[in-house]
Amino acid sequence: MVPLPVSFYERQTSVVARELLGKVIVRRWPGPPATSARARIVEVEAYLGERDAASHARRGPTPRAAIMFGPPGRLYVYLIYGMHHCMNFVAETDGTAGAVLIRAAVPVEAESERDPRALSGPGKLCAAVDITLRHKGLDLTALDSELVVVDDGAPVPRVAAARRVGVEYAGAWARRRLRFYVAGHPAVSRVR
DNA sequence: GTTCCGATGCTT
DNA sequence: AGCATCGGAACG
Secondary structure (H helix, E strand, O other): OOOOOOHHOOOOOOHHHHHHHHOEEEEOOOOOOOEEEEEEEEEEEEEEOOOOOHHHHHHHHOOOOOOHHOOOOEEEEEOOOOOOEEEEEEEOOOOOOOEEEEEEEHHHHHHHOOOOEEEOHHHHHHHHHHHOOHEEEEEEEOOOOOOOOOEOOOOOOOEEEEEOOHHHOHHHHHOOOOEEEOOOEEEEEEOO
């Protein structure tokens, strides 16, 4: 299955965020032995450019956040609270900041189970698929990447929106509904 | 059920 | 000093 192309990511961040719901993260370990894991995205957050007071891009292209200003379709990883990694997909055209935080996914092979083990929360998700700072900058659109995103033809889910989690400091931007999730999905954060 | 807290290290 | 988090403890 072919990775989503650069053109998918090169759009408004909130559009990319919504459309990532239902898509499948494919993590490949080259090995040997070569292995892989697949998880369907069920919750994301859009972080916009310099005007977004909750975004790491708010202080401009600092060493950490510069990648948010670069070409779309790249992986932005950061370390939070000294122990958890968070993965983001860079959106918008080169020169404009934007990224989508991936907050929750469900392993594809577990989807049919009665109570599928969810990878809920950005830190837990990153740990589950073994993504760390050394993957920052990875090209999500390259055929041979250790991490790509694919459309497996599953039906487009019904999308709901809510405030982003953990950005209370951001004033009016904290109240924007820039978190998107599969409506009614049990793996989604309980927070409103 | 809720709220609180500590862990741990990078960023500004 | 604060953080785009998590899991466990304390409390009701």
